[in-house]
Amino acid sequence: MEEPRVEHEDLTVLPGDGPSAAPAAQPPSPVTVARVPMSPEPAPPPPPAAAMPQTATLQSLPATVREPATEAPPRHVYALGRIEPRFPSLGVEKEWAQVVGRSDAAGLTDREAVRGFLGKRANRYLAREICWVFTVEGVETYLLHPRDPADFKLLIQSLRPEEGLTDSDVDVVIGTLGPIAPPEVCNGLTLPVCLFDQLYSFDADSLISSIPRPENVPAERFESVALDLFLNVVQLADNAGATDEHRALNYLSVRYPAIYHVAAERLAANAALTTVDVDTSRLATTRRVVNVIFSYRDRQTDVVDRYFVRVDVTEKYPFLVSKLAPYFAR
Incomplete structure (x- = not known):
């Protein structure tokens, strides 16, 4: 039995006369096997723009991530210190200057002016704009925010006249510790927020005499x-x-x-x-x-x-x- 002849030059294969081969009147056309160069697997196409990951924010996270099943217990605050008002931005400071300029502030110290003008109902909106910084031994410790907006008046009333202010004057804050405020909230200060429920002020001499x-x-x-x-x-x-x-x-x-x-x-x-x-x-x-x-x-x-x-x-x-x-x- 004659073996098939294979020509490697053009990879042309001719069928033989084996027993399984059926006779044919005409020889079949030559079959050419093309050389295919080997190449690595192509990289998968990039995901569409809608599927690209976005920058995570608190609102974009799933509810199960933002509010885990086992939350840490709240941290409470019972602190003794001093309250100081601060302007969070140049715009708020200029607005305050305009309010003072339209009023009679002759003879008033800065603290007296703040307490007097913020105490007026027409200027109460500025009390919500001002930063209320709580200091302990002169160190900035918390940013105060009332749980009830009506308690902004307690912050205003905590501003005592400078001539009567002594080292024994104390502000007491009772509340819950919140997150750290971003820098843009209070002119670069990054302090924990204290959401207070009770605030009262006194001087130590009055406390002792009582x-x-x-x-x-x-x-x-x-x-x-x-x-x-x-x-x-x-x-x-x-x-x-x-x-x-x-x-x-x-x-x-x-x-x-x-x-x-x-x-x-x-x-x-x-x-x-x-x-x-x-x-x-x-x-x-x-x-x-x-x-x-x-x-x-x-x-x-x-x-x-x-x-x-x-x-x-x-x-x-x-x-x-x-x-x-x-x-x-x-």
């Missing part, structure tokens, strides 16, 4: 001791009123007179306040309860006496769990 005085302590002596204790609490390092420890301390300093009574009595016994410590109560199970411990050292014997009070700081408004009592370390 505290009932122990019978065995002279009035002048008690006021001096109480003021010293209050200023020590306010000036604690990094007390921004956002942690459980600082919220408990700030709450006690403005709402619980017993800590001032004990401070005056211990000083009369020649014992000075040395430390204020805060730790988590072992009784806390389902709620957050802290022990605030005041330590007094006798100036002659160096013996340390401690007193403590339990405060529940689970929610926005702290409250007492147990009254001030002697503390015995384990």
Whole structure:
């Protein structure tokens, strides 16, 4: 049997005379196999413009991403400091200058002018435009915003005249900590927003004079001791009123007179306040309860006496769990 003849020059194949080959009157036309160059797989075409990923924003994210199933609990604020108005932009500052220019501001300081003009209903729109910066020990800490728009008047009323302003003047803010404000909100300041529910202002002297005085302590002596204790609490390092420890301390300093009574009595016994410590109560199970411990050292014997009070700081408004009592370390 004759094998098929294959010519490699033009790759022409001629069928043979094998048994499976049927006779044919005419030979078939030559079949030419073209050479196909090998090439890598072509890259997939780019997705259409509509399918290209866009820059993610909070609104463009799915609801399950913007609002996860397990959200972190809100962070509450109970802070002591000062409120200062700031102009967020040049436009708002010029608008304010026009309002003052149309009014009689002769003899008024800047703070008096702000309080007087913003207190008028016609100028209340500027109170919503101004940045209200809360400072702690002179450090810019929060941007304040009322949860209820009607509480803008509380911000205006917090501006006391400069001639009566002293280092003992304090503003108390109670609210919830929000996100960090972008730079364009307040002329480049990037501070956390505090959405406040309660705000009140006082001077430390008025606070101390309103505290009932122990019978065995002279009035002048008690006021001096109480003021010293209050200023020590306010000036604690990094007390921004956002942690459980600082919220408990700030709450006690403005709402619980017993800590001032004990401070005056211990000083009369020649014992000075040395430390204020805060730790988590072992009784806390389902709620957050802290022990605030005041330590007094006798100036002659160096013996340390401690007193403590339990405060529940689970929610926005702290409250007492147990009254001030002697503390015995384990």
